[in-house]
Amino acid sequence: MKVRKMKAKVLIVGIITVTIVAIACKKDQFTTRPQLKFKSVNSELVMSNQSLVFYLQVTDKEGDLRGESRVYSEKVSRHCADAQVIDSLRIPDNITSRKDLDVEVEYAFQSPPKCVANSGPDDTCYFKFWIKDEAKNVSDTIISPTIIIR
Secondary structure (H helix, E strand, O other): OHHHHHHHHHHHHHHHHHHHHHHHHHHHHOOOOOEEEEEEEOOOEEOOOOOEEEEEEEEEOOOOOOOOOEEEEEEEEOOOOOOOEEEEEEOOOOOOOOOOEEEEEEEEEOOOOOOOOOOOOOEEEEEEEEEEOOOOOEOOOEEOOOEEEO
């Protein structure tokens, strides 16, 4: 009898724990502050005349990512401390505004900016990204893997 009660208590505690974790995970997925996640990059070694494309995932509770909403990027070169390049890209108009928005955004450089002060053939850098929605909520900053520009 005691073993049966003990198993029932363990089962109830397990169900409650799983429920809390599931609710917490769902809660973190969509927040008022937009969330940005790095998905992939088309190449970590590019020539200066090639396209460099980053794929980012954006989630936002209100889905207010249109109009003046922007994805910002900052190129940080390991060889040129004074050559940081900050750029922004309007959120594409084809992203519909809806609650619990979860979309992938493509951020492309037609020719990635190369550090001209670098004496070597390669520019080793990484990119930082963040997003601001229409309500001026700003996401955390995410960082790309190291990119080498030849």
